[in-house]
Amino acid sequence: MSVALKSxxxxxxxxxxxxxxxxxxxxxxxxxxxxxxIRRACRLRQLVHCRQGGRGHLRIRKSELDCWVRRGERPAQxxxxx
Numbered sequence: 001m002s003v004a005l006k007s008x009x010x011x012x013x014x015x016x017x018x019x020x021x022x023x024x025x026x027x028x029x030x031x032x033x034x035x036x037x038i039r040r041a042c043r044l045r046q047l048v049h050c051r052q053g054g055r056g057h058l059r060i061r062k063s064e065l066d067c068w069v070r071r072g073e074r075p076a077q078x079x080x081x082x
Contacts, residue, residue: 024058027065046073 024042028035039058041047048064051057 020062021059022062022065024060027058027060027062030062031065031069041068041073 022030024035024038028038038047038060042049042058042060047060047068049058049060052059
């Protein structure tokens, strides 16, 4: 999958290093989906991730994100009321 992204120093680092940790926002930008889709996949444990810092910010390895996209997974719909 090829995604056109703005060229920034951080973006160049992401393209070169497959084991770099991305924030939820960076992960969403990288694969071109909404940030809530990333958060839902993590909440449903469909996407391998960790939490960092006092507020538990999501971090996802680029390599895990690439595998998730290759598998073609999309977060399942959560039951109504959640």
